[in-house]
Amino acid sequence: MAASSSSTPNVFRLREESRVELKRIMNSFDGRKDLVIDPKLMQQLDRIANVTFLKKECEVDKIFKLDPLQKAIVGCAKRLYLVRPKISNMKCIADQILLEKSYKEERKYRIVMVPRKLYLCEMILEQEGVFGYCEIDEFHLDLVAVDSDIMSMEIPDYFRSFFLDGELSWMHTVASAIQNIQKLMGLIPNRYAIGRGAKMCFELLKRLEGNRLVEPDYSKSEIGHLILFDRDIDYVTPLCTQVTYEGLLDDIFGITCVLIHGFVEFDINISGKEQGAKVLLSSKDVLYDDIRNRHFTNVFDLLKTKAKELQTLSDKRHGLSSVTEMKDFVANDLKNLKQEKQNLSYHIGACERIIEMKAKADFEEYIQTEHSLIEGSSLRSCMNYIEDTINKQEQLIGTLRLMCLLSLTQDGVPARDYRNIKTWFLHSHGFEHMLTFYNMKKLGLFKEQTPVFQSTKPLPKMATGIDPLAGNSNFKALRKRLNLVPSEDVDLKNPVDMSYVFSGAYSPLSCKLIEQCISREGLEEVTKSLIGGDRDTCTAEVQLKTVRVGKGQVRSGPAPAKVVLVYFLGGCTYSEIIALRFLGKKTGYTFLIATTAIINGQSLLKSIVERPLCPNYNLP
Amino acid sequence: MAATADWHPLGKAYYKKSEVYTLDWDDLIDVSKFVVSAAPYGGPLALMRDDSNNPNIAMVVKPIITVYTAAGKKISQMRWNSGKIKDLGWSQTEDLLFVQDDGTILIYDLFLSFKKVLSMGQEAKDVKVIDARIFSSFNGTGIAVLTSSYRIFMMNSIDDPRVQRLAEVPGLQSAPTSWTILTMDRQSQVLVAKDSELYLIDRGGQYQKQMIDISTPVEGFIEMAVSFNNKCIALFTESGVIWIGSADLKKKYCEFNTKCHQKPQQLVWCGPGAVVALWDKQMLVIGPDKDYISFMNDTPVHLVEEEDGIRIIGNFTHEFLHRVQKVTEDIFKIASMEPGAMLYEAFKEFQKESQRADEYIRSIKDNLELAVSQCIQAAGYELEPSKQRQLLRAAAFGKSFLTDYNPEPFVNMCQMLRVLNQVCHHTIGIPLTYSQLHHLTMPVLIDRLVLRKFFYLAIRICQYLKIQDSEGASRILAHWACYKVQQKQEDDEMIARAIADKLGDTPGVSYSDIASKALECGRTDLAIRLLDYEPKAAHQVPLLLQMQKEQLALSKAIESGDTDLVYFVLLRLKESMIQGEFFMAIRNLPVAYYLYLQYCRQQNKELMEQLYYQEDNYLEEGNSKILRSFTVERYEERMTIMKEAMDSYNKARNEFAARQTEEQIKLAKYQRRLEEELKRPYMDLSLHQTIYRLIMDNNVKMPEILRKEFKVPDKRFWWLKIQALAEAGEWMELDRFSKAKKPPIGMEAFVEVCLKNGNKHEAMKYIIRVSPDKKVKCLIKMGEFKMAAETAFENRNEEELNSILRRCIGTDRQVAETINSMKQQLSSKK
Structure with missing residues (x-):
């Protein structure tokens, strides 16, 4: 399912490219050096290079984490900082350099900014008075392959900085990441942008590509379609509780997964080892590849059968009669068996934990409420x-x-309820969440139902470009139009509808829109679906059409590759990825997913919750 | 005519003088009346009327300077309007340098437009310059001046104008009899002759007296010349003896007595093999073996040293004197048996359709390859196209007898000669020999064509030689455009369009370079127009800023989508503008505005508040204040900020926020009081947490006060209370509380809190009082499936039964069976 067929473009090429580039950058700073890494880059770096690689191939001596509390670092005569271009990082580096200078330590510094160096940062370094002491370089690391069909930029900040603060800094990185992909996999003939940010990115990409003088050559295109998708088009999906195995893992063990998706850190209880284990989850793990996309209810059964199979396999050793057979068994099967056994035990452990969690009384009620909300039924009890x-x-x-x-789902909360809920919440969880509410309103996540008459106060004149107060999609209408809530029960074991990723209660809006977009090779349906048919938020450019062979029609010209790159701006969830995998299987397309980060409801909201006042008090 | 007819033997070698041009200039010019300076490598000539010896002309008349091509075509002319010129000469990049007597050096291009001015230092300025030398140093064009105090100052390169004061020559009381610059080992030194003594001085402050091996007595060296390659030197003594030796003066090649006591007008080297002394029309070419040739010119001449010969510029003609190259000698010398000569003969016979051609070819059969390459080489040394052609044809003829001969040298030579002949044409006037071009390199030649504005020819040459567009054609076009923008008479729009038409999207053309040229010429509008064609915003923006078109720069930066560029402009703007104006400038540009906000958020929070205040966005102002208040530790200070925030919210007419803030202030006051009274931390807890903790701490009064003060609804208060009591394990109190009043949250809440705190026993107590419709749910929560089933049965609720069934399938078969039977009973009763 995590497509491994030959038609799938190999995204691991990106990793190889980045590795070579990293090595070049590291070695251009001659000799042994210490490496100081921005903690925010750690996971991304993990994906392309391990410590051995850094030490052996890049002449790295010691590796440190950039820590603002650490005012000086003891190390060798050369130091390389690998950081995100952020003001706070620059200040931290400047402090370290200045202090070490005051100790009269002779040291050469180089700052490598990822994904690119910014004038702003150089200016900060200048202001801090260390610009002259350090060399500055950049490392174009944007998308990193997380799995054979997932690439991530690992920028969880994107959601908040773009949708909330209206800041476009990362846009450029997204666009150049696409360019990079095109360099590797050929120009993408058909492109669609859904959402304001997506459209801006679409246009930026065009500008970066410049005027094409010659007719573009699509013959080498491995990817036929690019869909840029803004997270704010569909908030509902990420907020729903995930019930597929991969999604649940992310939700429950999620705290680490947000950062290291793909890795799951299982604690002692599950791994049975002392430090807990870090398990690499990817399509390379055959067992995982089989269960990841399944609805949780039938994961356990599968694991059971798997366990039985393993048992019979390992029982085979008793039936071994000849030495050759024995040798063969030890050489081939035993090692695999051991590994498989290990994996199986992890997954069983994880399942137990999930069941335990689900068994908690609230869980069912919670899911129940969630589903009622999506269906739009029994509102009062939901409110209660x-x-x-x-x-x-x-x-x-x-x-x-x-x-x-x-x-x-209700397109806003009635004014009175809105006020009450907010007041209760503030009393309960603290005053600082007034700002959280403000953020949520700005994003359109939680707002008052607009009265029939126009709002009394006109919006401030400025900020017309990206109006954060823009209304969200009209969910009620969408539900009907796109048939988001299936009328019939869905078989969760052998699903025929992508709504199975939410127990048959809901098909992810984002994926439905993407389906529309791909099946029609256009955005007409999508724009019609989105609120008020606001055409400004979407745009498309179709260079190659798949000619549908019909009556009397002759197929002519090249057709776009049946590979779709979906780029989520602001993050996507595992449920969406799984739904798209399902869609791909159903329609014969291969979906590649690129995202600014892999998120879930928890991490999405966490990023916009204003800092709690007292993180130290452990009250209920 | 035999090929050797015009060869003049000099020792073992032959020299040949050939006419290059009949000079185009008007017949009126008499070279002897001018100071002439010519640039090497076929460069232009600068003529300055020399009136210094004419007492009739008053000093006030400023000289006229005219620049001609080597073919005598006038390029430019001007009347000098600055100080007294001591010397003039050309730089390696064909700029014309004038050394004034105050040590100022003025640099003009070959169109005599002023480029820049340099100085040889204060001392030179104070004591005046009496003599100067312009020379080729290892890293550019150098200048040395001799002051009236007989000190020498030197600048190694005009591109790096550092002046060095050289060591003093001991006992120098009058001007040195002669001096010259010696460049050896990447260092320039000066050789000074004080009468018969020679001193080598350098910038290290050292002098070295030099002794040379000379057989005749010397009273003074009155002229000296260093060869073009800096390896040989010639010294001329007052008695007319020329001493020729190595540049380090250690080796003598020859001594030659000219028997002429007069100082020659010019003493120059003709290639590395001969020295030429010139007196008026007489020219003496002296070889290293005391051989000589004497030439008598028709008119006075000026000699120009080249790498492989000298150019002789007379009143009417431009001639070139050079050594006949060995390979040419081999081919054309009478009775030469060299393969090249035989091949040439063979070819001549072939043209005559004589069978002797075959004989010749046969005789050199084994050396044919050598013969071909000799002919090719000889063609290169030939100046006349017709002779070149003959030789190349001979080579081609010989080539046809060879099977696998690499054609590259042949093709290459053809191409080079074609280019050379083109630029040598008198309309262009760059007479270069093949060896000079080899030294100068093709890119430099193209640059020189561009410099002379022969854009078309340059482009054609590039295309002919298949030089890449980015290196060749587009670079030339860019130069053309830069030239174009300097044409002041043309309209901005016209020029911009003309340039865009020609250049289009040619790769490698930087519109910003052209625009910056336009800006240099003071054509801001044109520059802006040109910048529109620049696809790279990163190049546009800095230039726009330079033009002080900040707004335009900002919008271009925004258009580019590159936020870094936007920051670049923003931060520049911020420095150059008053804060208020700056805010006004960005408020209508959301991209910039939000970026700046982000910057403030990280750098300067108060600035952010000011920004919001500026545009009456009180709500955001309040929010920022609240955010800032979180970072403040001190209570009083925090309260002040909160109050400010409240004011902002009031201004924003946001009642909700204002009231919440007010309440928060109130709560903080209570919390502070509580902390003082109870010595426990309450600050920063939410209202509920505060009440909760108070109940936990057994405080009865305060929770009630807070409840009233903040109008906590019954339901919530109950929840708080029972949760806290259960957690504290106050089961008695909980029980009492449950009976005090009918709980607004229902009895099930009691069950829940008991369970949560792990007390199933207490929970059971409340179960009986739970209303029937909630009972089943509670029992399920408790895990009492059997009881739950019974209750559900009593309620006749099939749905409830189902939900219990779901839970006990697989875990409790007995109950499951019971439920199934209950379900049957229910359905049968229906």
């Missing part, structure tokens, strides 16, 4: 449930998730 959770001061983020779902 929300009120209760607020009263009980339970799970801050979980409560916010439900509140957002309420607002999103």
Whole structure:
């Protein structure tokens, strides 16, 4: 399922490219050196190079984490900083350099900014008075292959900085990442942008490519379609609780997964080892590849059969009669068996944990409420449930998730409820969340139902370009139009509808829109679906059409490759990835997913919650 | 005529003088009346009317300077309007340098437009310059001046104008009898003759007295000349003896007595093999073996030293004197048996359709390859196209007898000669020999054509030689465009369009370079227009800033989508503008505005508040204040900021936020009081957390006060209370509380909190009081499936039964069976 067929472009090429580039950059700073890495880059770096690589091939002596609390580092005569171009990082580096200079330490510094160096940072270094002491370089590391069909930029900040703060800094990185892909895999003939940010990115990409003098050559294109998708088009999907295996893993063991998706850190109970284990989850793990996309309800059964199979396999050793057979068994099967056994035990452990969690009384009620909200039924009881959770001061983020779902599915909350919920919440969780509410309103996550008459106060004149107060999609209408809530029950074991990723209660809006876009090779349906048919937010450029062979029609000209690159701006969830994999299987397309980061409801909301006042008090 | 007819033997070698041009200039010019300076490598000639010896002309008349091509075509002319010129000469890049007596050096291009001015230092300025030398140093064009205090100052390169004061020559009381610059081992030194003594001085402050091996007594060296390759030197003594030796003066090649006591007008080298002394019309060519040739010119002449000969510029003609190259000698010398000569003969016979051609070819059969390459080489040394052609044809003829001969040298030579003949044409006037071109290199030649504005020819040459566009054609076009923008008479729009038409999207053309040229010429509008064609915003923006078109720069930066560029402009703008104006400038540009906000957020939070205030965005102002308040530690200070925030919210008419802030201030006051009274931390807790903790701490009064003050609804207060009581394990109190009043949250809440704190026993107590519709749910939560099933049965609720069934399938078969039977009973009753 995680497509490994020959038609899939190999995204690991990106990794190889980055590796070579990293080595070049590291070695251009001659001799042994210490490496100081921005913690935000660690995971991304992990994907392309390990410590041995750095030490052996890049002449790295010691490796440190960039830590603002660390005012000086003891190390060798050369130091290389590998950091994101952020003001705070620059200041931290400047402090270290200045202090070490005051100790009269002779040292050469080089700052390598990822993904590119910024004038702003150079200016900060200048202001801090260290510009003259350090050389500055850049490392164009953007998309990193996480799996054979997933690439991530690992910039969780993107969501907040773009959608909330209206800041476009990362846009350039996204566009140049696409350019990079095109360099490797050929020009992408058909492109669609869904959402304002996507459209801006689409246009930026065009500008970066410049005027094409010659007719572009698509014969070497490995990817036929590019869909840029803005997260703010569909908030509902990421806010829903994930119920596929991969999604659940992300949700439950998620705290580490947000950063190291693909890796899951299982603690002692599951791994049975002392330090806990870091398990690399990818399509290379055959077992995982089989269960990742499944609805959780039938994962356990599968694991059971798998365990039995393993048992019979390992029982084989008792039946070994000749020495050759024995030798053969030890040489081939035993090692695999061991590995498989290990993996299996991890997954079984993880399943147990998930079941335990699900068994908690609230879980079912929570999911129930979630589904009711999406269906738009029994609103009062949902409201009550929300009120209760607020009263009980339970799970801050979980409560916010439900509140957002309420607002999103009802296109706003009635004025009175809106006020009440906010007041309760503030009393319960603290005043600082007033700003959280403001953020949520700005994003359209949680807002008041607009009265029939126009709002009394006109919006401020400025900020017309990206208006953060823009309305969100009209969910009620969409639900009907796109048939988001299936009328019939879905077989979760052998699904025929992508809504299985949410237990048959809901098909991800994002994936539905993408389906429309691909099946029609155009955005007409999508724009019609989105609120008010606002055409400004979407744009498309179709260079090659798949000619549908019909009556009397002759196929002519090259058709676009049946590979679709979906680029989520602002992050995507595993559920969406799984839904797209399903869609791909159904339609014969191969989906490649690129994203600014892999997210879930938890991490999405966390990024916009204003800092709590007292993180140290452990109250309920 | 035999090929050797015009060869003049000099020792073992032959020299040949050939006419290059009949000079185009008007017949009126008499070279002897001018100071002439010519650039090597077929460069232009600068003529300055020399009136210094004419007492009739008043000093006030400023000289006229005219620049001609080597073919005598006038390029430019001007009347001098600055100080007294001591010397003039050309730089390696064909700029004309004038050394004034105050040590100022003025640099003009060959169109005599002023480029820049340099100085040889204060001392030179104070004591005046009496003599100067312009020379080729190892890293460019150098200048040395001799002051009236007989000190020498030297600048090694005009591109790196550092002046060095050289060592003093001991006992020098009058001007040195002669001096010259010696460049050896990447260093320039000066050889000074004080009468008969020779001193080598350098910038290290050292002098070295030099002794030379000379057989005749010397009273003074009155002229000296260093060869073009800096390897040989010739010294002329007052008695007319020329001493020729190595440049380090250690080796003598020959001594030659000219018997002429007069100082020659010019003493120059003709290639590395001969020295030429010139007196008026008489020219003496002296070889290293005391051989000589004497030439008598028709008119006074000026000699120009080249790498492989000298150019002789007379009133009417431009001639070139050079050594006949060995390979040419081999081919044309009478009775030469060299393969090349035989091949040439063979070819001549072949043209005559004589069978002797075959005989000749046969005789050199084994050496044919050598013969061909000799002919090719000889063609290169030939100046006349017709002779070149003969030789090349001979080579081609010989080539046809060879099977696998590499054609490259032949093709290459053809191409080079074609180019050479083109630029040598008198309309262009760059007479170069093949060996000079080899030294100068093709790119430099193209640059020189561009410099002379022969754009078309340059492009054609590039195309002919298949030089890449980015190196050749487009670079030339860019130069053309730079030249074009200097044509002041033409309209901005016209020029911009003309340039865009020609250049289009040619790769390697930088519109920003052209624009910056336009800007240099003061044509801002044109520059802006040109910048529109520049595809790279990173090149556009800095230039626009330079033009102080900040707004335009900003919008271009925004258009580019490159936020870094936007920051670049923003931060520049911020420095150059008053804050208020700056805010106004960016408020209508969302991209810039949000970027700046982001910058403030990280750099300067108060600036952000000011920005919001500026545009009456009180809500955001309040929010920023609140955010800032979180970072403040001190209570009083924090309260002040909160109050400010409240004011902002009020201004924003956001009642909700204002009220919440007000309440928060109130709460903080309470918390502070509580902390003082109870010595426990309450600050920064939410209202509920505060109440919760108070109940946990057994405080009865305060929770009630807070409840009233903040109007906490019953339901919530109950929740708080029972949760806290359960957590504290106050089961008695909980029980009492449950009976005090009918709980607004229902009895099930009691069950829940008991369970949460792990007390199933207490939970059971409340179960009975739970309303029937909630009972099943509670029992499920408790894990009492059997009881739950019974209750559900009582309620006749099939749905509830199902939900219990879901839970006990696989875990509790007995209950499952019970439920199934209950379900049957229910359905049968229906």
